[in-house]
Amino acid sequence: MITKEFDTIAAISTPLGEGAIGIVRMSGTNAVEIANKVFKGKDLNKVESHTLNYGHIEEDGRILDEVMIGVMKAPKTFTREDIIEINTHGGIAVMNEILQLLLRKGARMAEPGEFTKRAFLNGRVDLSQAEAVMDIIRAKTDQAMNIAVAQLDGSLSNLINNTRQEILETLAQVEVNIDYPEYDDVEEMTTKMLREKTAAFQKLLDNLLKTAKRGKILREGLKTAIIGRPNVGKSSLLNHLLREDKAIVTDIEGTTRDVIEEFVNINGVPLKLIDTAGIRETDDVVEKIGVERSRKALSEADLVLLVLNSGEKLTDQDLSLLELSQNSNRIIVLNKTDLPQEIETEKIAEFDPNYIEISVLKDENVDKIEEQINEMFFENAGIVEQDATYLSNTRHIALIEQALDSLKAVNDGLDMGLPVDLVQVDMTRTWEILGEITGDSAPDELITQLFSQFCLGK
Numbered sequence: 352m353i354t355k356e357f358d359t360i361a362a363i364s365t366p367l368g369e370g371a372i373g374i375v376r377m378s379g380t381n382a383v384e385i386a387n388k389v390f391k392g393k394d395l396n397k398v399e400s401h402t403l404n405y406g407h408i409e410e411d412g413r414i415l416d417e418v419m420i421g422v423m424k425a426p427k428t429f430t431r432e433d434i435i436e437i438n439t440h441g442g443i444a445v446m447n448e449i450l451q452l453l454l455r456k457g458a459r460m461a462e463p464g465e466f467t468k469r470a471f472l473n474g475r476v477d478l479s480q481a482e483a484v485m486d487i488i489r490a491k492t493d494q495a496m497n498i499a500v501a502q503l504d505g506s507l508s509n510l511i512n513n514t515r516q517e518i519l520e521t522l523a524q525v526e527v528n529i530d531y532p533e534y535d536d537v538e539e540m541t542t543k544m545l546r547e548k549t550a551a552f553q554k555l556l557d558n559l560l561k562t563a564k565r566g567k568i569l570r571e572g573l574k575t576a577i578i579g580r581p582n583v584g585k586s587s588l589l590n591h592l593l594r595e596d597k598a599i600v601t602d603i604e605g606t607t608r609d610v611i612e613e614f615v616n617i618n619g620v621p622l623k624l625i626d627t628a629g630i631r632e633t634d635d636v637v638e639k640i641g642v643e644r645s646r647k648a649l650s651e652a653d654l655v656l657l658v659l660n661s662g663e664k665l666t667d668q669d670l671s672l673l674e675l676s677q678n679s680n681r682i683i684v685l686n687k688t689d690l691p692q693e694i695e696t697e698k699i700a701e702f703d704p705n706y707i708e709i710s711v712l713k714d715e716n717v718d719k720i721e722e723q724i725n726e727m728f729f730e731n732a733g734i735v736e737q738d739a740t741y742l743s744n745t746r747h748i749a750l751i752e753q754a755l756d757s758l759k760a761v762n763d764g765l766d767m768g769l770p771v772d773l774v775q776v777d778m779t780r781t782w783e784i785l786g787e788i789t790g791d792s793a794p795d796e797l798i799t800q801l802f803s804q805f806c807l808g809k
């Protein structure tokens with residue numbers, strides 16, 4: 352039966368700009384036949400699978416382009432279907448004309464993510480691996496890419512599948528105990544076994560969840576807001592950490608007008624540094640806006656670097672920023688220690704005794720900030736372990752949290768002495784929730800929605 356899912360789809364799979372080469376790709380039963388209609392060169396039906404074939408794309412005797420066509424016959428392909436890859440010259444007009452031609456010859460325009468969706472529907476990858484494909488494309492750092500590549504390789508899938516298998520075995524064991532009680536104390540034994548298994552599953556998923564925060568940071572960068580009143584040296588610090596003059600530095604208050612965002616790598620960990628405009632105290636209205644802006648930067652930041660001027664006494668503005676950032680992950684930085692000290696360090700120690708004294712100007716102690724970031728977020732681990740399984744996808748994180756909730760329900764049930772079959776319901780739920788990660792128990796709408804977030808041609 353030919354369904355909509357398995358007709359022949361086509362799309363431009365390379366970026367729509369000028370490039371040396373562009374690829375127009377087709378997948379489906381008629382891919383080779385359609386390509387043959389427009390290709391002047393070898394008969395593509397007769398060439399060996401996984402070959403690249405030179406020739407021209409023609410329509411009514413008119414040459415559209417000189418090309419190389421890749422022919423990959425099912426099932427050993429990206430989608431498990433026949434795949435044709437037309438390597439054209441990389442220009443929008445060329446790629447577009449060839450795509451239009453294929454559509455006229457019987458292919459259908461692919462939907463975003465549809466090639467990868469087919470790889471999933473045809474069982475070549477599971478859902479978490481398909482999602483990894485997209486994560487690789489979106490990865491901005493080496494670390495983010497490493498996590499996604501590991502996931503594409505099935506690291507998360509294996510962990511989830513093994514856990515689901517163990518849950519099934521546990522449930523089966525419960526059944527056996529109930530149906531064929533060998534001992535008198537079968538109920539007590541079953542409860543004990545369930546308790547132990549649940550604790551083990553909880554520990555495993557808990558550890559996985561702990562990697563999530565790191566995973567997110569590695570993917571998106573640690574959002575680090577540099578805040579402080581005007582002229583304390585925020586932009587100077589940003590430039591120093593970047594080792595590049597990205598932000599304008601002057602002795603004029605209010606030099607930074609717009610928020611500046613830059614990435615920097617600290618021991619393999621990407622920081623997304625955000626330099627904010629200094630908060631002015633002169634004008635009430637502006638000050639209000641400034642505080643509002645700081646509050647926003649604060650609430651969105653994973654880390655706050657609050658910069659104070661060591662050469663001046665604390666101002667009301669400093670104090671309100673100290674209070675405002677009290678509940679954030681914060682490092683208090685006293686800058687300009689090359690100047691005679693005026694700031695009241697005892698007062699600052701009340702907020703946080705681990706403040707750091709630096710001079711950006713004299714390049715003193717700035718690396719202490721990097722050290723402290725490492726301690727706060729990476730327990731000094733520095734570079735991430737290579738083969739650990741990382742949770743980095745928001746959907747996966749939410750599902751692991753749900754799975755943990757239902758394991759807690761199992762525990763609570765056992766504590767309350769509920770009948771074992773009721774406890775089994777929650778254990779089964781855990782199994783189902785985990786299946787949503789791999790797509791084994793994911794509803795169709797979810798799958799449609801997930802793939803629609805992919806880019807066209809993927």
Ligand SMILES: Nc1nc2c(c(=O)[nH]1)N(C=O)[C@@H](CNc1ccc(C(=O)N[C@@H](CCC(=O)O)C(=O)O)cc1)CN2
Pocket residue numbers: 426427428429436475
């Ligand atoms: N030209 C081109 N380059 C590309 C892709 C593509 O589709 N086309 N890819 C698209 O993302 C990536 C490569 N991903 C791929 C993943 C699986 C298979 C594949 O054929 N798998 C077969 C095994 C093939 C074999 O062992 O020879 C399979 O799993 O059965 C191909 C490409 C990156 N580079």
Ligand SMILES: Nc1nc2c(ncn2[C@@H]2O[C@H](COP(=O)(O)OP(=O)(O)OP(=O)(O)O)[C@@H](O)[C@H]2O)c(=O)[nH]1
Pocket residue numbers: 579580581582583584585586587588599600601602603604605606607608627628629630686687688689690709710711712713
């Ligand atoms: N003495 C001394 N001056 C510094 C130090 N760091 C920065 N400065 C100077 O302080 C002035 C203000 O620096 P900026 O980096 O522009 O300060 P800012 O906090 O970004 O200021 P706004 O963007 O206006 O809020 C400049 O003249 C810098 O050269 C330091 O460690 N010691």
Ligand SMILES: [K+]
Pocket residue numbers: 581582600601602603604605606607
């Ligand atoms: K300034």
Ligand SMILES: [Mg+2]
Pocket residue numbers: 585586587598599606607626627628629
């Ligand atoms: Mg500035």
